[in-house]
Amino acid sequence: MKAISTITALVTAAVLAFLPLTASASDASPGSATVFTRAYDTASKNVTLTFDADWWSPGNPDEVLRILRDNGITAAFSLTGRYVEKYPDQTRTLLAAGHKLINHSYDHPYFTQLSQAERWAELDRAEAAFNRLGYTSGGWFRAPYRDGYQDAGLNRDLAAHGYYVNFDWTFDTTGYTGASTDTILARVRQYTVPGATIVMHLSSDSTDTAALPSIISTLRGMGYGFTDPYRAVTQGLIGAKYAALGAQHSALGAPRSGEMAATAAGTSAVQWFGTGRIYWRNNLGAFEVHGAIGDRYFGMGSVSSFLGYPKTDETVTPDGVGRFNHFESGSIYWSPASGAQLVYGAIRDKWSALGWERGFLGYPVSDEVGVTGGRASQFQGGNVYWSTATAAHEVHGAILARYLQLGGTASTLGLPVGDEHDIDGGRSSDFQHGTITWNATTGAVTVATDN
Template identity: 55%
Template sequence: MRGHRLRLPAIRAARLVAAAVVAIAVTGTMTAAPALASDAAPYRAQVFTRGYDTAKVVSLTFDLDWRTGTPAENAISKANLETVLRVFAANGITGAFGVTGRFAEQNPAETKAIAALGHKIINHSYSHPDFMTLTQAQRWSQLDRAEAAFRAAGVSSAGWFRSPYRSGYLNAGLNRDLALRGFYVNLDWTFDTTGYQAAGWPVVSSRIDRYTVPGAIIVMHVTTPSTDPGNLQLIIDKLKGMGYGFVSPWQAVTRGLIRAKYLAAGGSASAFGAATTAELDATTADTAVQWFQRGRIYYSPASGTHFVWGAILAKYRSMGTVTSLLRFPVTDETAGAAGGWYNHFQGGSIYCLAATGSHEVHGAIRAKWLALGAEAGFLGYPRTDETKLTGGRGSQFQHGNVYWAKGAGAHEVHGTILAKYLSLGGMSSRLGAPTSDEFSVTVGRRSNFGHGAIVWNATARTISVIYY
């Protein structure tokens, strides 16, 4: 314990040196990760020392941890938090708070209030140790205990982390351990105001002049003796005077067309929630995907920018997303008939209805089904994926099936004729694959097959099979 305490002043001093390295881009230099399948979970957490923005905007963040102190110390720290939240609200600024688990345990109402006001919660560990002194298991325990405290307070970090003391924030092993626990965003910072050292305004002002750059992430502190809460309005006014605006941390980790799609959907207030990864290559360098709490947004030059989420995303993921036969989405999720939903993709579609679940349709079977009115037609929604059958392929729908065979094409079979066809063995029967849709004849209805036909007599209410 003595050794640990002796390290802390050195670590804090190192922060001041590291803070001057504002030329670091979005990611730090790390050794190459092993090649992974496209649209796979990141191998390491992405380190953001700055947001993606190249315009004159900054993100304001605070770190928040205090142990039970004297009543007077706790009262000052809580008043500081109230000040920060009030100043943010007065200026229309959404910030981020690196919160420790022990703070959330001791102050669940305050933790929940931060998130309720729209600010981003970051996992700042449970008890604020130096992560470079911990084993993998100890790191995971710190992350898990903090998340448990967040859940009890009704909030989540959504897989965002900030390293206590900034220790090891660029360390490849640490960022690998984070990713293995589902933490893919390591929100670092460009510079610290040093308010936590009780720095006066001249010092803070000088640091803003020296280190502010487009996309900067500025870290401040709440707990006494920090001067940041009292200086916050001055800090905001100074940045505005320098021509800077403010971008929320939710937005700082998005960019380009994916950011535009995210914001158009409502940003962090939308069904997507927070980004849980940086922007990733989806298949190749000219494609992109970004994961969010409840969805993903994809981009490719050929398909544009579209989102997939919910049950349709679950199905898409089970198939391999962009590496599957479906490839990239070409529509957003869209309302279908009878309360269902669908996404179209380059190689097919996924349709979802509560009664049938989510299923893919593609190729000639999809073309036939679409020609018959898709989910709004008499066949209704798919209730299976396309399946390999004897001599061809088939998909089942709510009110009938569509079959495909080489040379015969795709055809629907439904109702009484379908029931008889299935009782005989379907495509594996002597009849073989259908060669026509069901059509009207003098006595009723008929479907032709490769080696015969099934006729339904409407007057006699009988079904007959013809072989040839």
């Protein structure tokens, strides 16, 4: 149940929308949760519907879901851990319908009266209850009693524990007090603004469920439509990319943060999602990175690494087996057999000229590494070597096997100076200080050095 003091704690359009995250210098994890009292989009006449549930009574989830379903609305449900433990069947019904789950603490205490450790324990106990049913809040929080929701220390504590979205509300219908439908609708008419987040209550003594059809029809009569909580926390080109990918139904899942500056330069942005991120830079556009490729990229330092910003979304390779992202200064390729590997520069150019993964080299199975005199990358079907003196050349098959037996680039042969090529009766590769030849008839491999 909300504290009575929250009735007067209304948020007007002129005062509060959301508190942006502090820009990070290198796509670092947020240092503070973003507080959303309204959606990012405060120009369009859309609202988000949300419901709080404590634990005193289950409410009527079936009826709420029926009304939302009939009206095509996706809402958010802010649940305590005790509600989930006490009413697991109702919880499953709510969340199986695709509505957003928000961590509302375990047993609804005043968060300003708790230490950091106590706050984290409240979050963990609630999350454990969600997890036992197969669900997660994904790092979304709503403050019980709206207590301290804009407190800087609380939002730092949330972020330090992986909660980057503090999903607040614009106004409360006060149905939890037993308000009449007329009173609820008067508040809807008075306090609704573009981007508003409306909070109602699921408890059995709340009048919100009975008033819900009238709330929806009144809002539509005022010219308002409905956005879902997933879209409410995205905006601009990142939001458009997220929507085009399928939003919460995409591989990215639900948003994990608000939008942040990707670097201190101020001409870029990033938003974190359940399994990846979307990056935007003013001269490149917005692209997503996720999964194993994302793990590799994020582990390297993402935009602060030499790869820079993504230039493509994760894309299926032409052979249909793997995935790749191109970045400003290289690519990461993944396949089930090879994992996620980095390839760039002249070695990538050579691989490209030989047909990428559909060529005889197949997928990269290592990153580019330093070798004696230059650089090299391993592929499924051979190696590519590079130096400033010799450029990039491939070595494969029986010739590569012998070359590696001799010590590779550390041998007297040095680096390759050409690709493997046809000769009478077989194949040959030339090196800085010699040649390796393969006989097609006998399979014999011979080595000739300059010494």
